[in-house]
Amino acid sequence: MGIIYGLIAMGMVLIFRAVGIMNFAQGEFLMLGGYFAYTFSQLGINIVLSIVLASLCMGVVGVLFMRSSYWPLRSAQAKAIVVSAMGASIVLKEGARLIWGALPLNLDRIVDGSVQIGTASIRWQFLVIIAIALVLMLLVYFLLEKTFIGNIMQATAQDQYMASLSGISVIVSIGMTFALSAMITGICGGLIAPIFFLTNTMGATSGAKAFAAIVIGGFGSIQGAFVGGLIVGLVEQFGGFYISSTYQLVIIYVVLIAFLMFKPNGLFGEKIGEKA
Amino acid sequence: MKKLFAILLSAVLVVSLFGCGGSGSSAKTIKIGMVVPLTGDRASEGTYATNAAKIVQDEINGNGGVLGKNIEIVTEDSQGTDVGATTAYLKVAADDDIVAIIGPDNSNDDIAISDSAEKSAILTTTQGSSPKLQAVCEKGQWLFQLRATDSTLCGALMNFAVTEIGVKTFTVIHDTETASADQGRLFSEGITAAGGTVDADISFTTGTKDFTAQLTQAQKAGSEAIVIAGLQTEDAIIIQQLRDMGMTQPVFGSNGFGDTVTVGMAGKSIEGVYSVTAWVPNTPNELGAAFSKKYHDTYNQDCAKAAAQIRDHVYVICEAIKQANSTDRTAVRDAMLKITDFQGAITSYDCSKRGNCGKGGLIVQIKNLTPTIVKELSSAD
Numbered sequence: 114m115g116i117i118y119g120l121i122a123m124g125m126v127l128i129f130r131a132v133g134i135m136n137f138a139q140g141e142f143l144m145l146g147g148y149f150a151y152t153f154s155q156l157g158i159n160i161v162l163s164i165v166l167a168s169l170c171m172g173v174v175g176v177l178f179m180r181s182s183y184w185p186l187r188s189a190q191a192k193a194i195v196v197s198a199m200g201a202s203i204v205l206k207e208g209a210r211l212i213w214g215a216l217p218l219n220l221d222r223i224v225d226g227s228v229q230i231g232t233a234s235i236r237w238q239f240l241v242i243i244a245i246a247l248v249l250m251l252l253v254y255f256l257l258e259k260t261f262i263g264n265i266m267q268a269t270a271q272d273q274y275m276a277s278l279s280g281i282s283v284i285v286s287i288g289m290t291f292a293l294s295a296m297i298t299g300i301c302g303g304l305i306a307p308i309f310f311l312t313n314t315m316g317a318t319s320g321a322k323a324f325a326a327i328v329i330g331g332f333g334s335i336q337g338a339f340v341g342g343l344i345v346g347l348v349e350q351f352g353g354f355y356i357s358s359t360y361q362l363v364i365i366y367v368v369l370i371a372f373l374m375f376k377p378n379g380l381f382g383e384k385i386g387e388k389a
Numbered sequence: 390m391k392k393l394f395a396i397l398l399s400a401v402l403v404v405s406l407f408g409c410g411g412s413g414s415s416a417k418t419i420k421i422g423m424v425v426p427l428t429g430d431r432a433s434e435g436t437y438a439t440n441a442a443k444i445v446q447d448e449i450n451g452n453g454g455v456l457g458k459n460i461e462i463v464t465e466d467s468q469g470t471d472v473g474a475t476t477a478y479l480k481v482a483a484d485d486d487i488v489a490i491i492g493p494d495n496s497n498d499d500i501a502i503s504d505s506a507e508k509s510a511i512l513t514t515t516q517g518s519s520p521k522l523q524a525v526c527e528k529g530q531w532l533f534q535l536r537a538t539d540s541t542l543c544g545a546l547m548n549f550a551v552t553e554i555g556v557k558t559f560t561v562i563h564d565t566e567t568a569s570a571d572q573g574r575l576f577s578e579g580i581t582a583a584g585g586t587v588d589a590d591i592s593f594t595t596g597t598k599d600f601t602a603q604l605t606q607a608q609k610a611g612s613e614a615i616v617i618a619g620l621q622t623e624d625a626i627i628i629q630q631l632r633d634m635g636m637t638q639p640v641f642g643s644n645g646f647g648d649t650v651t652v653g654m655a656g657k658s659i660e661g662v663y664s665v666t667a668w669v670p671n672t673p674n675e676l677g678a679a680f681s682k683k684y685h686d687t688y689n690q691d692c693a694k695a696a697a698q699i700r701d702h703v704y705v706i707c708e709a710i711k712q713a714n715s716t717d718r719t720a721v722r723d724a725m726l727k728i729t730d731f732q733g734a735i736t737s738y739d740c741s742k743r744g745n746c747g748k749g750g751l752i753v754q755i756k757n758l759t760p761t762i763v764k765e766l767s768s769a770d
Binding site for chain 1 (some may be wrong): 427428429430432433435436539565591592593594596597598599601602603604605606621622626627630633634635650653654
């Protein structure tokens with residue numbers, strides 16, 4: 114699960130770097146991605162293709178989300194945008210319930226069964242998740258660091274005003290960032306839905322843990338978000354096994370508080386400031 | 390223009406005052422409130438409940454209603470939380486035309502609304518099965534637990550496991566919410582009473598999705614059988630993950646495992662699991678079988694416990710209203726106390742003590758994704 118938290122956190126960091134706001138509807142992107150994958154799979158489409166199509170749909174959702182929840186308030190105070198995102202989160206959650214119903218849904222796994230490694234039994238689906246996550250990380254790195262589009266997105270993230278003076282369409286750039294973030298998170302939804310079932314509330318807890326991952330990894334750092342997610346996952350499982358299975362969430366947030374107290378910038382924290 | 394608007398607005402306000410009649414129009418119907426989760430993690434229960442309410446309302450009204458009036462079931466959303474349940478209850482209770490209220494299918498939420506029920510002095514039927522809820526109902530004046538409590542059912546399942554299946558060592562895994570925590574304790578006590586031993590007691594919080602830590606502990610304990618007490622979604626996830634980890638020992642579960650929703654979610658992972666429950670869609674109870682068929686024909690899905698319970702709650706309340714020959718809340722409550730053998734779709738009800746009003750239960754095993762009755766429990770078990 115740490116890998117999943119890391120991917121969701123990565124999506125949140127992309128948006129944070131672009132617009133300086135934490136997107137509290139990120140968990141709902143996860144949920145919607147799962148539901149889209151389910152819908153496509155019900156049409157008889159192969160599960161892998163269903164997840165790909167779902168991610169494309171999430172790209173559109175990301176752009177619509179940006180246009181409706183962020184763009185009209187871009188000049189307003191940050192708290193207004195945060196509240197807007199929270200409101201959008203509720204709309205997405207209840208909208209999903211109206212469309213797909215309240216009953217939990219099941220999605221096919223990409224690979225069934227588990228493999229025995231020593232005394233541990235590991236589900237193939239988890240290994241697939243790890244593989245896909247690594248591929249996504251590399252793709253995002255390649256996109257942001259090696260492509261023209263990535264340069265545009267990074268330039269906009271650093272300084273929107275200068276980017277617009279340089280001829281970059283800020284709205285298009287920010288739209289692409291939201292789309293990319295939603296696509297990554299949507300893929301996560303399609304990957305974990307077969308294990309944890311699809312409900313309209315599945316994004317809430319994952320989103321909260323992803324936020325913890327960002328704090329631990331460092332605000333604004335993509336690699337920090339991923340590493341933070343891994344740490345959250347490990348703390349969750351090892352803390353649950355060795356300390357208390359009942360208070361897993363408490364253990365995660367105690368670690369979060371410790372990071373805030375002793376290393377508030379996180380492991381890879383960087384400050385994104387405006388260039389003079 | 391402004392004058393015209395002011396006159397129009399005044400006219401609308403005056404007309405609306407006439408529309409707000411007292412109990413004139415609502416005196417034509419008997420209102421029964423229902424507080425169930427329409428949103429949140431347990432929204433599926435609310436879906437089944439509202440579906441059942443529609444069927445039962447049409448059924449009763451089609452047969453002439455109660456005391457010559459139609460019944461109207463008024464639903465409010467508990468959101469699947471105790472705070473939401475209390476807010477929804479107070480909203481329903483504020484309507485003077487409400488004769489009785491059906492509480493949510495969760496002991497925690499039912500206990501949360503108990504104070505409001507006593508203060509509002511409205512007959513309230515609860516769907517939870519916890520012994521704590523039984524104590525609250527028996528201590529109060531207005532709450533009725535229309536369910537067999539887990540005190541009888543959990544012990545019966547563990548006795549079955551030890552004496553008839555032959556399992557001696559157990560690991561108990563349970564949710565920390567009220568009813569599941571009680572079930573975990575009752576399972577442990579039942580195991581000990583039957584001569585078995587509890588190797589490990591492992592807990593998790595509601596909403597947990599990844600049970601690796603808990604199941605690894607269970608694997609380490611090495612028991613012959615696993616006992617699980619949780620809510621539907623967690624039950625389905627945990628049994629799936631348990632089987633994925635290669636744990637093949639027998640599993641005994643609380644009533645959630647026998648439920649249609651859980652079986653549908655868990656799929657083949659739930660094959661062979663034993664559960665103790667009050668309801669299965671293929672129930673031998675005649676009224677239950679008829680309702681189950683009607684529900685399936687209407688909604689093209691199996692009738693879950695949440696639906697069957699609402700059916701019985703509405704019918705018991707209507708019976709109390711008939712026996713009181715009045716919609717006066719106190720008279721209806723007093724009539725309810727005199728109901729000692731009302732046959733419902735799930736079981737028969739004795740409301741004289743307010744708590745543990747349902748009798749008996751079923752031990753089932755999931756075979757071919759269908760809960761198959763292995764043993765019927767009488768109220769003496």
